[in-house]
Every structure is written in C-alpha cells, then in structure tokens.
Amino acid sequence: MQYKTVAEAKNLSGLRVALTAGGPAPWGEATKYILHVKKIPYVPVAQQGGGTNDELVAWTGHRNAPVAVYNNEAPRTGWYEILLLAERLAPTPSLLPQQVDERALMIGLSTALCGEDGFTWNARHVMFDTLLKTQGDAFKNNPMVLSYSYSEQNAAAAPSKMKPILEALSARLHKQQSVGSKYFIGDQLTALDLYWAAMSQLVDSYPPEKNPMPDFFRQIWAPVRGAVGTALDPILLAHRDFIYTQHLTLPLDF
Known part of the structure; x- marks a missing residue:
C-alpha cells in the first residue's frame, strides 16, 4: 500500500x-x-x-x-x-441491517468483537504480555502500552473473556446456517462479517502467500491462538474464507 x-x-x-x-x-x-x-x-x-x-x-x-x-x-x-x-x-451498499432488531444484534456482536474489553481488545493484552516478556522495561514504558490498560492481571483474564465471544459468534453462524444463510445477520453482508474476517487473522493467520506480514506478527499472534483453544469453531474459519472469496481481495495489502 x-x-x-x-x-x-x-x-x-x-x-x-x-x-x-x-x-x-x-x-x-x-x-x-x-x-x-x-x-x-x-x-x-x-x-x-x-x-x-x-x-x-x-x-x-x-x-x-x-x-x-x-x-x-x-x-x-x-x-x-x-x-x-x-x-x-456511501449509503449503498449498506453494511447496517435495516430492521431494528437485526441492527441491534449486529452492533452488539460487533461491540463484543471490536469494542473495549471485547475479543480483539483482550487479544491485544495477550500480545502485549508476549512483548513484555521478550522486550522488558523498554516495552513496558511504550506510550501504546500505557494507553490500553495492560497489566499481567488483564492478560491472565483475557482468554476467559475471548472464548465466550467466539462461542457466541459460532452459535450465531450455526443458527444462520440452519436457515440457509452464510452471513451473521439476515441474508446479506453486514459490517460484522467484515469485522470477523479482519479479526480472524489474530487466531488463524493466512499463510504468507495470502497474508505477507512480517514474521514478527506471527510470533506475537501465536499465543492468541493458544488462548482461545477449542472455542475457535471451524465454522468461523469457513465463514472467514467465504467473505474473503466473495467480498474482499487477497493477498492482504498493508
């Protein structure tokens, strides 16, 4: 880019x-x-x-x-x-559901995924914990660390906060699959589908030919995958792959 x-x-x-x-x-x-x-x-x-x-x-x-x-x-x-x-x-295509109940559901799940103390927020605690152990005080005094309330306690608590969010997302996809939809909400693309595609790289990064990120990222993201364990239902990764294939482009460009 x-x-x-x-x-x-x-x-x-x-x-x-x-x-x-x-x-x-x-x-x-x-x-x-x-x-x-x-x-x-x-x-x-x-x-x-x-x-x-x-x-x-x-x-x-x-x-x-x-x-x-x-x-x-x-x-x-x-x-x-x-x-x-x-x-x-750009009002169209809208990435917010028009029905109020579906919009509320999308915003709620997106908050759990993207918001403060949500899935990705806590994944960052896990990454910061890894960096702190490898870089010591030099990293501890970084302004970025000070901005996001990192602590050893928050890092230790992160997996117990991350897993239920993945479980809620996978339960939603299973429910949608039962009525013939490949999307989180309704039968069309919403922002939540895109948010999960982006955040999924933290727990299951594409290989270099699709995600040519520096090895440093793979090293600090590896503990995030370990933190969620079996909560990473295969349906979440199948959904991610579908979104990239149908709506986005590869390889990632950054």
Whole structure:
C-alpha cells in the first residue's frame, strides 16, 4: 500500500485514514474492508505501530490507528463512528441491517468483537504480555502500552473473556446456517462479517502467500491462538474464507 505522510495528507481534502504501515492491524484492516466494499476513495496515511507518532498526534490528537479524517470534520477512531461515516459517504451498499432488531444484534456482536474489553481488545493484552516478556522495561514504558490498560492481571483474564465471544459468534453462524444463510445477520453482508474476517487473522493467520506480514506478527499472534483453544469453531474459519472469496481481495495489502 502506498502511504502519504502526515505532512502530505493533512492539508488534503476528502477522506484520509491513518493506518498501521507494514502489517495487518485488525481495526485498520476492518476499516479498509468497509471502504473497499463501499468503494469509498481515501488517502492512506502511515502510522507506525508502537511508535510515538508525534505528527499524527499533533494533527488528529491520536497516536493509534485507524484514524479517519474527512475534510475538516473531527477525527474518528472508534469502529462504530468510522462505520457511520462510511454509511453517510456511501449509503449503498449498506453494511447496517435495516430492521431494528437485526441492527441491534449486529452492533452488539460487533461491540463484543471490536469494542473495549471485547475479543480483539483482550487479544491485544495477550500480545502485549508476549512483548513484555521478550522486550522488558523498554516495552513496558511504550506510550501504546500505557494507553490500553495492560497489566499481567488483564492478560491472565483475557482468554476467559475471548472464548465466550467466539462461542457466541459460532452459535450465531450455526443458527444462520440452519436457515440457509452464510452471513451473521439476515441474508446479506453486514459490517460484522467484515469485522470477523479482519479479526480472524489474530487466531488463524493466512499463510504468507495470502497474508505477507512480517514474521514478527506471527510470533506475537501465536499465543492468541493458544488462548482461545477449542472455542475457535471451524465454522468461523469457513465463514472467514467465504467473505474473503466473495467480498474482499487477497493477498492482504498493508
């Protein structure tokens, strides 16, 4: 992916999205998938994973990614606010169910997957625990670690929070399969399908020909796979493969 620097991007108009350069950061990949499906043009802006990203902070007030900046509007970092922006910029195809009960279900499951103290949030605790054991105090003092309430206690508790979320997602897919649907909600693609495709790489990364990420990512993600054990139902991976085949592109580009 060809990135602009913050200096190059900040005075441009339209949609600019800060993304972690060089690796498939889950929330960033999910944002890219939404924009891809909706065919929304944007300028990728390089954010350095684990870096201080001082220029990004000066521009947006955030050092993490993704950060979506549309024209002169306030920067957006949350998965739901970025989704709502995408829905506004390209109402069709909508990735939010129209029926209120289905929309509530999608938002609830997406929160469990993407939100604070959800599946991916706790996967990050597991990754941070691995990095802390290999890098010691140098990593412990990283601003990124301080931003996400990492602690040994949170890392130890993470698997017990992650497993029920995967179990709820797989139960939903089994229910959908029984009525002839390949999607989480209804009979069409929603943002939840894309979120799971992105987050699934944490627990079952594609091989290098499909996901050419640095070996470093595979090393720090391996404990995440171990943390979920048998909660990773094969139906979740079959669904992930279906979404990539039917709605996304491979190999991953970051």
